[in-house]
Amino acid sequence: MKIRVDDITEQPKLLFFEEPHEAFPSLVELQARGESEFLSPLAVELSVVREYGHIRVKGSVAVKMRFDCSRCLSAFDSDIHSAFTMFYSKGNRLNSEEDEVELAEEDLISVSYEGDEIDFAPEIAEQVIMELPLKPLCSDECHGLCVVCGAELNEGDCGCERASFNPKFSALKNLKVEK
Ligand SMILES: [Zn+2]
Numbered sequence: 001m002k003i004r005v006d007d008i009t010e011q012p013k014l015l016f017f018e019e020p021h022e023a024f025p026s027l028v029e030l031q032a033r034g035e036s037e038f039l040s041p042l043a044v045e046l047s048v049v050r051e052y053g054h055i056r057v058k059g060s061v062a063v064k065m066r067f068d069c070s071r072c073l074s075a076f077d078s079d080i081h082s083a084f085t086m087f088y089s090k091g092n093r094l095n096s097e098e099d100e101v102e103l104a105e106e107d108l109i110s111v112s113y114e115g116d117e118i119d120f121a122p123e124i125a126e127q128v129i130m131e132l133p134l135k136p137l138c139s140d141e142c143h144g145l146c147v148v149c150g151a152e153l154n155e156g157d158c159g160c161e162r163a164s165f166n167p168k169f170s171a172l173k174n175l176k177v178e179k
């Protein structure tokens with residue numbers, strides 16, 4: 001997922017990549033943790049253009065992934081998609097504190113590069129990671145598992161008295177009775 005810096009001109013260049021997640025070390029690490037799985041290659045679209053003192057990269061990445069629902073624990077598939085704009089500058093020019101604050105406010109991504117080539121892979125992987133749900137849910141209405149018997153409540157109620165199982169709740173109930 002590299003481009004030679006000399007090939008970047010003021011005419012926007014469109015680039016398309018399709019790469020398996022194995023091409024991204026941080027995504028291999030992610031899958032190894034076992035909480036998510038890549039089901040498709042990453043489809044990456046980039047528009048690269050030289051402007052002012054930097055290189056502007058506008059693009060998107062899409063990939064199909066499998067997660068374990070944090071409530072009911074069943075696996076489900078989801079499309080992860082991210083659109084972004086990144087600014088690449090040679091060396092450490094953008095690393096002065098002032099510039100960093102300015103860029104952070106605009107929510108832009110600034111990256112410095114060295115040498116004759118820019119490799120987009122690390123930033124692309126970072127975009128995917130930022131899109132991942134912290135608490136994956138198979139659906140917003142997922143009912144999760146019964147805390148008493150462990151039944152999956154999406155498949156119907158198991159009939160357990162879950163409310164009285166909650167010690168905090170029963171304490172409150174007793175308080176009411178004493179009144
Ligand atoms: Zn669920």
Ligand SMILES: [Zn+2]
Nearest residue numbers: 146149158160
């Ligand atoms: Zn139950």
